[in-house]
Amino acid sequence: MKFNGTLIPLEKGQTLLDFLKAQNYDVTKIAVVLNDTIIPKATYNDVMLHDEDTLEIVRFVGGG
Amino acid sequence: MKITLNGKEIVITCETIFEIRKMHGHETDIIILNGFQIDHNCKISHGDILTLIPKGVMPKEDELESMMMARHTPTVHKKLKQGKVAIAGLGGLGSNIAVMLARIGVGHLLLVDFDSVEPSNLNRQNYTISHLGLPKTEALKKQINEINPFITIETQNVRVTEDNAAKLFSGYDIVCEAFDRAEAKSMLVNTLLSELPSVKIVAASGMAGYDTSNSICTSRVMNRLYVCGDLTNEAEIGKGLMAPRVLICAGHQANMVLRLLVGIKDV
Incomplete structure (x- = not known):
């Protein structure tokens, strides 16, 4: 799977939420774009990841 | 030829910017030609947008807008x-x-x-x-x-x-x-x-x-x-x-x- 511009190996049968937890993301501070579509937070656990996916995760940090 | 001077279309017979400035403004006026400030003389062409801005003078409100617009790149x-x-x-x-x-x-x-x-x-x-x-x-x-x-x-x-x-x-x-x-x-x-x-x-x-x-x-x-x-x-x-x-x-x-x-x- 392509993740933030780099190809990475993907464990089979992983949901988006599994992946976010494994990567230590705080779901309250991110935006997830899968194949050029924004994924609503409420559906993170319903989305399965696939090898051909392109996943972009923006992590927001405080300050403005 | 026709040009726009300070927001108004006018017909001119002179050929250079400095001639127009002499006729319509003062020699210390700032010249903005098509969105770009210039300090040298050059030929004027049909359709040009020229603005003369007097230094140190508070312009009237309707003039102010055309002076400000003069500095915006026209096509943009x-x-x-x-x-x-x-x-x-x-x-x-x-x-x-x-x-x-x-x-x-x-x-x-x-x-x-x-x-x-x-x-x-x-x-x-x-x-x-x-x-x-x-x-x-x-x-x-x-x-x-x-x-x-x-x-x-x-x-x-x-x-x-x-x-x-x-x-x-x-x-x-x-x-x-x-x-x-x-x-x-x-x-x-x-x-x-x-x-x-x-x-x-x-x-x-x-x-x-x-x-x-x-x-x-x-x-x-x-x-x-x-x-x-x-x-x-x-x-x-x-x-x-x-x-x-x-x-x-x-x-x-x-x-x-x-x-x-x-x-x-x-x-």
């Missing part, structure tokens, strides 16, 4: 004048983005914030001591009126939530995310991209401290989401928000808005 100005841009959060990023967009002549701005101006804001936000205690929406509107009174400004003195965001920002082509808290940034970006199918967002993440300027950049996450910043430098104890990097980031956001308004999608 029309597109910017039609632009509708909303700014969510009027702190270090938002107040400075709003002022930049006003200076380039973006025709319609929506300013959204629930807070008022405090002394601790003056280190980086586009306010002055005279604004202390005013709602930021009102203070910034005043500030912009002193810079470019020829644009339309709407204000909303409310806290943006998941429930009111779509309603607040619908009707705006581009929204600048300029909040302070990471959770609020995430909430706005997620809510608007999900609920407003055509909105484009220019967001920010990471601009605290005094790390190198060159790590702040603009990236395109998807066709409707751009993020400016270094993505890592969080405001925290011992690493405050300081004007230079906050304004660099605000400049990235304002320039991306400008590029989108003229039809460029690349960062």
Whole structure:
């Protein structure tokens, strides 16, 4: 799977939420774009990841 | 031939800029030819837009607009004048983005914030001591009126939530995310991209401290989401928000808005 511009190996049968937890993301501070579509937070656990996916995760940090 | 002089079409018989200045103005007047200030003489062509600005004189209001427009790049100005841009959060990023967009002549701005101006804001936000205690929406509107009174400004003195965001920002082509808290940034970006199918967002993440300027950049996450910043430098104890990097980031956001308004999608 392509993740933030780099190809990475993907464990089979992983949901988006599994992946976010494994990567230590705080779901309250991110935006997830899968194949050029924004994924609503409420559906993170319903989305399965696939090898051909392109996943972009923006992590927001405080300050403005 | 016909040219536009100080906002009015006229027919001229002379051939050079200096001849026109001698006839219609004073020799110390600043010359703006087609959006660019020049100090040398040159030939004038049919259709040119020429503005002569007297130095040290307060112009009348109708003259002021044509003088200001003279400095906008003519082909770009029309597109910017039609632009509708909303700014969510009027702190270090938002107040400075709003002022930049006003200076380039973006025709319609929506300013959204629930807070008022405090002394601790003056280190980086586009306010002055005279604004202390005013709602930021009102203070910034005043500030912009002193810079470019020829644009339309709407204000909303409310806290943006998941429930009111779509309603607040619908009707705006581009929204600048300029909040302070990471959770609020995430909430706005997620809510608007999900609920407003055509909105484009220019967001920010990471601009605290005094790390190198060159790590702040603009990236395109998807066709409707751009993020400016270094993505890592969080405001925290011992690493405050300081004007230079906050304004660099605000400049990235304002320039991306400008590029989108003229039809460029690349960062």
